[in-house]
Amino acid sequence: MLLNKLIQNIKVTSISDFSEAREIIDITNNSREVKNGSMFVAVSGFSVDGHKFIDNAVNNGAVAVVVEQNDNFPDEYFINNNVVKIVVENSRKAFADLSCEFYEHPSKELKLVGITGSNGKTTTTFFVKNLFETAGFKTGLLGTISNIIGDFNEDSQLTTPESNIINKYLRQMVNEGFTHCVMEVSSHSLVLERVRGLDFDYGIFTNITSDHLDFHSNFENYLVAKKILFDNLSQNAVAIYNIDDISSPKLLEDNNSKKYSFGKSENADFRICNIAYDMDGTSFSLKASDKEFQFYTKLIGEFNAFNAASVAIIGINENFSFDVITNGINNTPQVPGRFEVISKGDKKVVVDYSHTADSLEKALEAITKIAKNLRPIHTVFGCGGNRDKTKRPIMGEIADRLSSEIYITSDNPRNENPFDIINEIVGGVKRENPTIIENREEAIKQAITKSEANAVILIAGKGHEEYQLINGVKHHFSDKEMAIKYLGKTDDN
Numbered sequence: 001m002l003l004n005k006l007i008q009n010i011k012v013t014s015i016s017d018f019s020e021a022r023e024i025i026d027i028t029n030n031s032r033e034v035k036n037g038s039m040f041v042a043v044s045g046f047s048v049d050g051h052k053f054i055d056n057a058v059n060n061g062a063v064a065v066v067v068e069q070n071d072n073f074p075d076e077y078f079i080n081n082n083v084v085k086i087v088v089e090n091s092r093k094a095f096a097d098l099s100c101e102f103y104e105h106p107s108k109e110l111k112l113v114g115i116t117g118s119n120g121k122t123t124t125t126f127f128v129k130n131l132f133e134t135a136g137f138k139t140g141l142l143g144t145i146s147n148i149i150g151d152f153n154e155d156s157q158l159t160t161p162e163s164n165i166i167n168k169y170l171r172q173m174v175n176e177g178f179t180h181c182v183m184e185v186s187s188h189s190l191v192l193e194r195v196r197g198l199d200f201d202y203g204i205f206t207n208i209t210s211d212h213l214d215f216h217s218n219f220e221n222y223l224v225a226k227k228i229l230f231d232n233l234s235q236n237a238v239a240i241y242n243i244d245d246i247s248s249p250k251l252l253e254d255n256n257s258k259k260y261s262f263g264k265s266e267n268a269d270f271r272i273c274n275i276a277y278d279m280d281g282t283s284f285s286l287k288a289s290d291k292e293f294q295f296y297t298k299l300i301g302e303f304n305a306f307n308a309a310s311v312a313i314i315g316i317n318e319n320f321s322f323d324v325i326t327n328g329i330n331n332t333p334q335v336p337g338r339f340e341v342i343s344k345g346d347k348k349v350v351v352d353y354s355h356t357a358d359s360l361e362k363a364l365e366a367i368t369k370i371a372k373n374l375r376p377i378h379t380v381f382g383c384g385g386n387r388d389k390t391k392r393p394i395m396g397e398i399a400d401r402l403s404s405e406i407y408i409t410s411d412n413p414r415n416e417n418p419f420d421i422i423n424e425i426v427g428g429v430k431r432e433n434p435t436i437i438e439n440r441e442e443a444i445k446q447a448i449t450k451s452e453a454n455a456v457i458l459i460a461g462k463g464h465e466e467y468q469l470i471n472g473v474k475h476h477f478s479d480k481e482m483a484i485k486y487l488g489k490t491d492d493n
Contacts, residue, residue, distance in 0.1 A: 353463025
């Protein structure tokens, strides 16, 4: 794309030598990805400032550089290197706007569903994808576990990719005949403008609980971040929200789109009733005026009834048939690491991505309801390093209160001392001498092999992840692999 076309709708403060048309072959904010013909956008990040890598970008072949700091590199530097310097007020916003423009606004050519909330985003995206595919539409997915475009399936690095990657994938979908896409929208991505300029047809709000306070500082900021998605929905879009969450009114107060609520509340537009679940799946009813739908999904827990209900509303709003809606929900496959049950004999291991206080509590409450005081519950869990510290003792209290035995271990300690994290978790534990095993594999091994024959063991925190981050190094580690390995070494049949 020619540079003059690319920047025609961007607010530019100043521009250096622009005497010739430049062909831009791609756009990035990572100087290592720059090649001959790239545009490099220097984004001022929270931990890394892209302006420090302008030299690298120019040396790698950038033909245009977008900056918001006009002092470090004078115009002469760019002119001498035959590079166009473009100054903007906010390079992060410009990066999103330029990405949309470079890929010719692919979100406008797709039916795009954005899902935000503290918990349930990943599972809900899988429900949406299966619903649309059951209705006969080619559907892409961008999310925490992977980015999926037909046979292309890439492990995700971020819940919501950078704006250039999002638009690149959306353009790929359009070019390959996809008509629908569903994506997780994280609070980080909303604050960091990654989804700026995207044309969402649906926005789903699952719930909000205290999380990511290391980034947002307080709950109010976290809520305001989530609110951005709904503030920017057009009048033609649809907002689908959990009416049982007390933050919903605040979240939607500036939303001008059509709105549908779901929940157990009698005031819900779509009321969830008759929820029942066991280790095989979940059944529930969804009632709205003169309609009632019955669902049975293999995904387990009351929270999955809520996730599924929000998606059923899309099907109803799209005028899908009763069979398409029910089959789309009921046949959604197991989501990796989301209350995933692994069995040997009567012993059950649940691998779950519950890494917040609320998600841990909901997972344990679901297991407690299923166990009916007839099965002991053993919980293996830890907390991530360099993340919100306030939740650590809270998660300790929850696991202590709802488990027969607890095994406090390491999660992703990152650059923190794992025993410092464990000690903060123990601050919320009331029982004397809880089992502390810093080595995660050993903790899982003991929980499985030393537990009763009919025990339910929750391995919480990492879910689908296949690594541990320790001192900046990624080591292969899978909770599911460990569960299968040590279930095979138990004596029960």
